[in-house]
Amino acid sequence: MSSSKLVDEARPSLIRGLRALLFRELKKWLEDPVMVVMLVLQPLIWMGLLGKAMNINALFSANNMNLPQQIHVPGDAVLSPPGLRFVVLNGTKLSQFFNELGSKMMQGVFGTTDYFSFMSIGMVSMIVVTTTMFSGMSIVWDRRLGFLGKVLSTPVSRAAIIFSKILNATLRAMFQATVILALAYLLGLQLSPTFTPMNLLGVYAAIFLLSVGLSSIFIAFSIRSTRLERPMQFISLITMPLMFASNIFFPINLMPDWLQAVAKVNPLTYLTDAVRQLTILPTNFTALAWDFAYLIAFSAVFAVIGVLLSWRYLSL
Amino acid sequence: MKGDVIRAEGLTKVFNRSVVAVDHVSFSVRDGEIFGFLGPNGAGKTTTINMLTTVLRPTEGNAWVMDFDVVKQAKEVRKVIGVVPQEYTADEDLTGYENVMLCADLYGIPRDVAKKRALELLELVDLIDFKDKRVETYSGGMRRRLELACGLINRPKVLFLDEPTLGLDVHTRAAIWSYIKRLKEEYDMTIFMTTHYLEEADALCDRIAIIDHGKIIAMGSPDELKNSLGGDIITIAIKERADVTEIIKGCENVKEVRYENGAYRIKAKDGEVTAPLIIEALRRRGYTVVKLSLTKPTLNEVFLEYTGRALRDSEESRESFIAHRITLMRARR
Numbered sequence: 310m311s312s313s314k315l316v317d318e319a320r321p322s323l324i325r326g327l328r329a330l331l332f333r334e335l336k337k338w339l340e341d342p343v344m345v346v347m348l349v350l351q352p353l354i355w356m357g358l359l360g361k362a363m364n365i366n367a368l369f370s371a372n373n374m375n376l377p378q379q380i381h382v383p384g385d386a387v388l389s390p391p392g393l394r395f396v397v398l399n400g401t402k403l404s405q406f407f408n409e410l411g412s413k414m415m416q417g418v419f420g421t422t423d424y425f426s427f428m429s430i431g432m433v434s435m436i437v438v439t440t441t442m443f444s445g446m447s448i449v450w451d452r453r454l455g456f457l458g459k460v461l462s463t464p465v466s467r468a469a470i471i472f473s474k475i476l477n478a479t480l481r482a483m484f485q486a487t488v489i490l491a492l493a494y495l496l497g498l499q500l501s502p503t504f505t506p507m508n509l510l511g512v513y514a515a516i517f518l519l520s521v522g523l524s525s526i527f528i529a530f531s532i533r534s535t536r537l538e539r540p541m542q543f544i545s546l547i548t549m550p551l552m553f554a555s556n557i558f559f560p561i562n563l564m565p566d567w568l569q570a571v572a573k574v575n576p577l578t579y580l581t582d583a584v585r586q587l588t589i590l591p592t593n594f595t596a597l598a599w600d601f602a603y604l605i606a607f608s609a610v611f612a613v614i615g616v617l618l619s620w621r622y623l624s625l
Numbered sequence: 626m627k628g629d630v631i632r633a634e635g636l637t638k639v640f641n642r643s644v645v646a647v648d649h650v651s652f653s654v655r656d657g658e659i660f661g662f663l664g665p666n667g668a669g670k671t672t673t674i675n676m677l678t679t680v681l682r683p684t685e686g687n688a689w690v691m692d693f694d695v696v697k698q699a700k701e702v703r704k705v706i707g708v709v710p711q712e713y714t715a716d717e718d719l720t721g722y723e724n725v726m727l728c729a730d731l732y733g734i735p736r737d738v739a740k741k742r743a744l745e746l747l748e749l750v751d752l753i754d755f756k757d758k759r760v761e762t763y764s765g766g767m768r769r770r771l772e773l774a775c776g777l778i779n780r781p782k783v784l785f786l787d788e789p790t791l792g793l794d795v796h797t798r799a800a801i802w803s804y805i806k807r808l809k810e811e812y813d814m815t816i817f818m819t820t821h822y823l824e825e826a827d828a829l830c831d832r833i834a835i836i837d838h839g840k841i842i843a844m845g846s847p848d849e850l851k852n853s854l855g856g857d858i859i860t861i862a863i864k865e866r867a868d869v870t871e872i873i874k875g876c877e878n879v880k881e882v883r884y885e886n887g888a889y890r891i892k893a894k895d896g897e898v899t900a901p902l903i904i905e906a907l908r909r910r911g912y913t914v915v916k917l918s919l920t921k922p923t924l925n926e927v928f929l930e931y932t933g934r935a936l937r938d939s940e941e942s943r944e945s946f947i948a949h950r951i952t953l954m955r956a957r958r
Contacts, residue, residue, distance in 0.1 A: 329730030455712030
């Protein structure tokens with residue numbers, strides 16, 4: 310048999326393989342701008358419809374009540390013991406009072422007086438879900454097209470295969486989240502006075518953690534699958550409850566107990582809260598620390614599970 | 626035997642605990658030969674390749690490539706083999722060059738070496754002028770050549786070719802064969818290939834294993850296999866009206882003689898050598914041969930002999946059917 314010196318000089322490494330596979334994924338993505346636009350469009354529509362059209366602020370405002378200048382209220386309705394026949398209220402002052410009351414209620418329920426700000430941050434979480442959920446599909450595609458088989462027959466680390474998918478989804482999610490935040494800012498997102506540009510680092514860290522955890526789950530679920538239907542079903546099954554049983558659209562303390570219990574284990578709740586704490590709310594550091602602790606645990610657990618599964622089950 | 630490039634002993638794969646795809650297959654491939662698995666779709670050829678190339682775990686049995694166990698020393702095996710899968714696996718969105726470099730990265734070949742080698746390989750498969758074009762624009766033949774280049778980037782000792790000309794037209798198929806031969810000469814490799822094209826097995830392989838329903842039913846060189854049928858068919862007619870059966874039977878290598886339609890139909894080993902002997906024998910007795918034809922049995926007859934049917938297309942699973950369709954669709958471009 311001939312010498313093996315040519316073979317020996319090759320050193321398959323995790324980093325090298327990971328970089329190569331990630332480059333492939335990202336290139337695919339960047340060369341398909343339509344896909345990028347479509348993915349951003351979806352949360353933009355949500356922001357427009359729920360954040361702007363369904364104007365929850367207006368519900369808590371007196372501006373739409375059209376109060377007259379003077380309001381005659383029967384005396385016994387407001388005073389006790391009864392004496393006066395009626396009380397005349399100043400409509401303008403009352404309007405102001407209602408508005409103040411509304412603001413307090415908004416503040417109490419949403420933590421901010423502006424619902425658009427509240428829910429556009431929720432859209433960051435949503436984009437993380439819709440971006441990472443495709444990672445499972447892409448592994449099924451690679452399997453079907455035979456690419457996975459070819460990669461598996463090379464000495465590249467199996468972990469590199471999985472991590473390239475996870476990182477690809479994560480980088481995409483971070484990019485899309487940036488677009489969402491920028492758009493929300495242009496559309497009138499109200500930043501809290503405690504916000505500094507440094508907070509964005511925290512925002513990205515939180516998005517990174519959730520993306521890693523979520524894409525690991527989606528990948529782990531489709532790791533053995535040869536059919537696209539499987540991840541698709543999983544996606545449609547999980548995304549709806551994942552988004553609504555969380556604080557993306559409404560604060561969880563208004564929910565019934567059983568739903569609160571679900572929302573409290575939902576990692577989206579923690580990402581959304583962390584990002585809100587860092588942007589639109591006056592930062593509560595205890596809450597923020599809890600958010601990060603949960604996100605770190607979540608991503609670590611599922612990334613490890615993803616890699617273990619890939620070592621065990623990633624074959625043809 | 627130890628020292629053989631590939632050895633398989635009782636290699637078995639059972640899917641879902643019930644479908645036996647490969648059934649206790651044993652064979653060995655010698656250094657430097659082209660060994661072919663010939664059989665219909667669904668016979669277990671690809672499953673065997675998948676086990677030998679470590680991407681599928683055998684249910685039972687063992688296999689070694691370059692004396693590395695395909696299960697326990699999978700990583701070592703992966704380093705010394707090159708794989709050209711049945712499907713077109715090159716990434717459509719990358720250029721030909723980028724695809725080859727991606728493979729190089731997966732093997733961890735140093736960048737400078739990889740660059741040189743990639744260009745050299747693309748040159749060898751005549752894709753150098755298209756190296757910066759996206760694979761999307763490649764024809765079926767070009768894609769297959771690109772797969773060959775990818776499979777060779779690590780200078781493998783053993784190259785696995787799974788249906789190397791699937792879906793290609795006859796002309797392109799012949800071109801791919803010549804590339805395979807050229808690459809083999811250039812890099813001094815052992816090649817294990819599967820095919821369901823009889824002509825391909827015949828033209829390329831030094832030895833063939835005929836596989837059907839997961840079992841090897843015959844093994845040997847194409848000539849051996851064909852000879853195992855009892856040899857070539859020689860047809861001879863003589864001018865004289867006489868029965869020369871006994872004279873012909875007396876010749877060396879002759880196995881069977883029958884008189885049919887005014888001619889003698891002779892089954893004999895090594896037709897080329899035997900035919901002159903028969904003519905000579907007849908002439909010495911004063912007979913004149915007026916007609917002679919020599920037919921070599923093809924592998925199709927061999928397959929028929931062992932399985933009782935012609936190479937057929939068996940039904941496929943939905944997944945492989947779709948993968949097949951995608952492959953064929955791209956091949957036709």
